[in-house]
Amino acid sequence: xxxxxxxxxxxxxxxxxxxxxxxxxxxxxxxxxxxxxxxxxxxxxxxxxxxxxxxxxxxxxxxxxxxxxxxxxxxxxxxxxxxxxxxxxxxxxxxxxxxxxxxxxxxxxxxxxxxxxxxxxxxxxxxxxxxxxxxxxxxxxxxxxxxxxxxxxxxxxxxxxxxxxxxxxxxxxxxxxxxxxxxxxxxxxxxxxxxxxxxxxxxxxxxxxxxxxxxxxxxxxxxxxxxxxxxxxxxxxxxxxxxxxxxxxxxxxxxxxxxxxxxxxxxxxxxxxxxxxxxxxxxxxxxxxxxxxxxxxxxxx
Amino acid sequence: xxxxxxxxxxxxxxxxxxxxxxxxxxxxxxxxxxxxxxxxxxxxxxxxxxxxxxxxxxxxxxxxxxxxxxxxxxxxxxxxxxxxxxxxxxxxxxxxxxxxxxxxxxxxxxxxxxxxxxxxxxxxxxxxxxxxxxxxxxxxxxxxxxxxxxxxxxxxxxxxxxxxxxxxxxxxxxxxxxxxxxxxxxxxxxxxxxxxxxxxxxxxxxxxxxxxxxxxxxxxxxxxxxxxxxxxxxxxxxxxxxxxxxxxxxxxxxxxxxxxxxxxxxxxxxxxxxxxxxxxxxxxxxxxxxxxxxxxxxxxxxxxxxxxxxxxxxxxxxxxxxxxxxxxxxxxxxxxxxxxxxxxxxxxxxxxxx
Numbered sequence: 001x002x003x004x005x006x007x008x009x010x011x012x013x014x015x016x017x018x019x020x021x022x023x024x025x026x027x028x029x030x031x032x033x034x035x036x037x038x039x040x041x042x043x044x045x046x047x048x049x050x051x052x053x054x055x056x057x058x059x060x061x062x063x064x065x066x067x068x069x070x071x072x073x074x075x076x077x078x079x080x081x082x083x084x085x086x087x088x089x090x091x092x093x094x095x096x097x098x099x100x101x102x103x104x105x106x107x108x109x110x111x112x113x114x115x116x117x118x119x120x121x122x123x124x125x126x127x128x129x130x131x132x133x134x135x136x137x138x139x140x141x142x143x144x145x146x147x148x149x150x151x152x153x154x155x156x157x158x159x160x161x162x163x164x165x166x167x168x169x170x171x172x173x174x175x176x177x178x179x180x181x182x183x184x185x186x187x188x189x190x191x192x193x194x195x196x197x198x199x200x201x202x203x204x205x206x207x208x209x210x211x212x213x214x215x216x217x218x219x220x221x222x223x224x225x226x227x228x229x230x231x232x233x234x235x236x237x238x239x240x241x242x243x244x245x246x247x248x249x250x251x252x253x254x255x256x257x258x259x260x261x262x263x264x265x266x267x268x269x270x271x272x273x274x275x276x277x278x279x280x281x282x283x284x285x286x287x288x289x290x291x292x293x294x295x296x297x298x299x300x301x
Numbered sequence: 302x303x304x305x306x307x308x309x310x311x312x313x314x315x316x317x318x319x320x321x322x323x324x325x326x327x328x329x330x331x332x333x334x335x336x337x338x339x340x341x342x343x344x345x346x347x348x349x350x351x352x353x354x355x356x357x358x359x360x361x362x363x364x365x366x367x368x369x370x371x372x373x374x375x376x377x378x379x380x381x382x383x384x385x386x387x388x389x390x391x392x393x394x395x396x397x398x399x400x401x402x403x404x405x406x407x408x409x410x411x412x413x414x415x416x417x418x419x420x421x422x423x424x425x426x427x428x429x430x431x432x433x434x435x436x437x438x439x440x441x442x443x444x445x446x447x448x449x450x451x452x453x454x455x456x457x458x459x460x461x462x463x464x465x466x467x468x469x470x471x472x473x474x475x476x477x478x479x480x481x482x483x484x485x486x487x488x489x490x491x492x493x494x495x496x497x498x499x500x501x502x503x504x505x506x507x508x509x510x511x512x513x514x515x516x517x518x519x520x521x522x523x524x525x526x527x528x529x530x531x532x533x534x535x536x537x538x539x540x541x542x543x544x545x546x547x548x549x550x551x552x553x554x555x556x557x558x559x560x561x562x563x564x565x566x567x568x569x570x571x572x573x574x575x576x577x578x579x580x581x582x583x584x585x586x587x588x589x590x591x592x593x594x595x596x597x598x599x600x601x602x603x604x605x606x607x608x609x610x611x612x613x614x615x616x617x618x619x620x621x622x623x624x625x626x627x628x629x630x631x632x633x634x635x636x637x638x639x640x641x642x643x644x645x646x647x648x649x650x651x652x653x654x655x
Contacts, residue, residue, distance in 0.1 A: 199355050200388035202375035204402035204453065214401075218392040 053271035065268040069260075069276070072269075078251040084167065085252070086235045089174055093231060094224070096175070097182035101190055102212075115187065122180040130244025133173035134158075137245065160249040170250060173241045178234065182227045189223025190216070225292045232288070233281045253277050303366025303456040303489060305329040305352060310361035312347050312513075321347040322358070323513035334483060334490045336504035338497060340536065344513040345493045346461055352491060353459055354378050365456050376405075381455035381488075383463040387446040389434045395421075396430040398445050402453035420448040423482060440471050447479065451486055458488040464499060476502060497537045501525060509533050526577075528643065531650035534575050540607065540618040543581075546647065547574040554642065558613020559592030561637040567644060572653060575643040578607065579620040583627070584636025591634035594619075599629050610635065 056062040069075055100118055104111050121129065136142045137157040144154040157165045193216065201215045217224075239254040248259065253273060261270035305328070312322040322344045329335045337345040350356040352363060354375035362371045370378050381402065389398050397404075399420055400413045408416075421427045424444040434442055443463065450458055463479075464472045480503055483490055494500050500507045501521040509517045509524060509532075517529035528534035534542035547556040548571050554563045556574060584591040594617065598609040601623065608619040608627065612635065619635060627633065644653045 194386065194388070196384050196386050196388035197390060199353075199375070200382065200384055200390075201401070201405075202355075203353055203378075203380050203382040203459075204449070205376050205379070205405040206401075207374075207376050210405060214405075215390060219390075221392070 049271045049274055052267055053275050055268070057268075065266075065272045069269050069272045072256075074248075074251045074256060074259075078253050078256045081167070081250060082236060082238070082253045085170065085174070085238060086232060089171060089178075089235060090228070090231055092171075092175060093179045093182050094228070096179050097186050097227070100179075100183050101186040104187060105190055118183055119180045121177050122184065124177065126177060126240040127244055129173055129177040130241040133169065133176070133241070134245050137169045137172075158246055158249070160246075163250070166246050166250045169245050170238075170242045173245060174235070174238060177241060178231065181234075182231055185223055185227040185230070186220065189220050192223075193219045221292060225288060228292075229285050229288050232284050236277050236281050236284075303368075304331045304333075305335075305457060305489065305491065306362075306364045307348075307352070308362045308364075310348070310351065310363065311359045312344070312351060312356065313359045320513045322351070325361070325513070325515055327508060327515060327518070329489060329491060332487050332489055334492065334503060334505045336500040336507045337491065337493045337510055338500040338504075338507050338537075339495065339510035341495060343510040345495075345510045347513075348510070349459055349461055349491060349493045352457070353380055353382055379456045380459060381450040381453045381457070382459040383446050383450045383461065385462040385465060387442050387463075387466070389442050389445045389449070391434050393433075394430070395426060395432050395434070395437070395445050398434065399426075399430075399448045399452055401449060402455075406453065416452045417448075420452045423451075424448045440467055440475070443467060443475070447482070451482065451488070456489065458483070458490045460490065460492045462494055463492075465494070465496070472499075479503070498539070501537070509536065511536075527652070528575070529652050531573055531575065531645050534643065534645075538577060540578050540620075542575045542577055542643070543617045544573050544575050544645075545612070545615040545617070547572055549644070556592070556612060556615060558615065559594070559635075561590050561592055561642075562639040564639045564642050564644070571647050573645040573647055573650065575645060576617075576637055576641055578618040579605070580638060580641030581617070581619045582636045582638075583619075583621055583625065584634045586634045588634070588636065591636050594633055594635050596627055596629055596631045596633055599627060 053065055054061055054063070056064060104115055108114070124132075134141070138144075139154070139156055139158075141157075143157065147154050155165060156162060157169050159165075197215050197219060198211050201211045206214060237254050238252055239258065242250050242252050243255055243258075248255070254277065257270050257273040257277070260266050260273060307325060307327040310322050310325040311320055313320055325344075325348060327335075327348075337348060339345045347356060351358050352365075354370065354373060357372060362369060364370060365378065390401065393401065396417055400417045403413045403416060417430070418427070421430055424447060426441070426444055426448060429437060429441060429445075434445065437445070443466070447463065450460075464475060467475060476499060483503075492500075492503060494503075501524070504521055506518060507521050507524045508515045509529075511532050517524055517533045519527070519529075524533065525537055528537065528542065531542075531544055535544065545556045547554045548569075549563045549567050550569050552563050552565075552567070553560050554567075554572075554574055592612050594610040594612045596608050596610050597616070600607040600609075604623060605620050606623050606625055606627070608621060610617050610619055610633065617635070621627065645651060646653050
């Protein structure tokens with residue numbers, strides 16, 4: 001490192017050590033246990049699933065299971081419902097989580113308590129959450145009791161013909177159940193941003209909204225990216241809540257996988273469904289990573 | 302540009318009962334470079350942050366250019382600031398960092414570019430305008446922070462220990478550069494530091510702070526040569542001022558183990574006597590007004606040599622020319638010119654020099 005005082009342009013940050021490549025073998029040894037674990041519990045079932053999805057019962061190659069999956073009358077509704085749920089749910093969850101995190105950031109009285117209160121749904125199993133919301137939305141549930149009590153007409157929220165109200169019920173339940181995950185990630189991300197940045201922005205005439213837009217949100221991007229990928233992948237797997245609330249009346253992709261495997265005892269079509277979900281999740285994750293790529297870290301020394 | 306008037310400012314942090322700022326009043330003239338100097342915990346940064354609006358005072362008032370800003374939101378104060386951590390936005394390129402304040406003020410793109418280019422030129426950042434802060438060294442990031450602060454047409458420039466994260470050599474060279482730049486743009490500046498040499502070299506005036514109060518406010522040379530109390534004398538200067546207890550009688554100061562002439566007009570009594578190390582010289586052994594001393598330690602500093610000597614039971618620092626021939630264990634005579642002697646109250650430590 002140069003210590004020239006007249007030409008600060010020549011200062012350089014220290015270079016990374018060039019001998020990193022030689023240190024690879026102990027690293028490999030160290031990650032071996034988790035590698036074995038991953039191979040046994042992820043790679044093997046994955047390979048098994050891929051083979052199952054493309055093989056007929058006698059062992060030959062076939063696309064028949066995929067044709068059967070696509071041709072099933074519940075395939076299109078399941079795909080449509082899953083996508084619709086994600087498109088509506090995720091933006092809502094992020095808006096809620098961000099607003100809640102920003103409120104906590106202002107350190108109101110009892111803010112610590114609010115945080116734990118808001119994080120409670122994280123600890124509730126999705127089936128239990130589904131049952132809680134079932135007790136609200138079912139025909140003689142809490143919601144209808146309240147409506148009846150104030151003289152409003154009751155609604156069959158979960159009737160199989162009321163697709164819209166079924167969707168709203170599942171949306172509410174998922175919103176309640178899974179927003180806390182985004183909240184926890186966003187709050188930890190916000191706590192990692194030094195206060196100086198927002199202060200500097202304020203000093204240079206940025207009001208609250210400008211600070212949020214030009215400083216806080218860009219610095220929060222890595223956390224938002226993690227939360228977005230996690231939440232989207234988990235949203236593709238939404239299943240138990242919808243199952244508890246609507247049974248099979250509001251089909252979702254994972255619900256269909258479960259139905260084909262369990263009730264129709266057809267592991268082939270179930271595997272095809274599982275692969276489809278995997279494929280969509282992977283494409284989404286890659287798109288997110290591309291779109292939200294952090295320019296400022298490129299070429300970092 | 303504007304002046305700053307601070308009146309009877311008190312700051313108590315929530316949950317605490319100590320006063321971080323205790324009845325501080327200060328006027329910074331238009332275009333003046335004011336340095337707040339003090340040890341950590343003296344309330345200098347708290348004072349700066351209240352001028353910025355990043356902390357709100359418990360009582361008192363702050364006005365900038367005649368406009369009361371005591372409880373005004375930060376973004377409405379028309380300020381500019383350099384942070385100790387630099388706070389250069391990591392997600393914005395250097396160009397966008399420097400132009401941040403201008404963009405927030407709604408300036409046109411062409412004008413922003415013009416001003417950013419001017420500031421980048423001034424701070425030798427032109428080759429780095431399209432880089433991200435992660436691709437810069439600490440010194441370069443510091444320059445970006447200064448450039449961002451000087452491009453905006455703010456009323457007041459605030460600096461919170463801007464040089465403390467730089468290495469010693471860089472700090473020295475950038476200090477002179479900073480003085481030149483601030484002189485050139487003529488902004489009213491409040492500069493916080495715990496480094497006394499920075500304070501003396503940069504400030505038009507220096508406010509020395511202790512326990513939340515301003516204990517002396519004066520120009521750098523006066524603060525150095527005429528400390529208002531023993532705290533200032535001991536805090537400023539390297540080595541700090543020598544302090545010994547002594548008795549003034551008949552124009553002579555007896556410090557036990559030796560005596561020398563008192564400054565003219567000194568009243569008889571007991572005092573804490575203060576003398577700067579470089580004011581003491583090795584005197585002629587025949588001179589009756591010299592003080593016998595024994596050299597304990599000899600530290601050559603290059604530009605001068607620092608002696609630690611004992612007079613009676615006192616330990617005294619003496620700075621002599623580098624070519625002085627003296628060794629540890631030598632008996633010497635110290636000559637103390639009366640004009641360099643400062644007298645302080647024995648109990649309060651306040652200056653009593655006539």
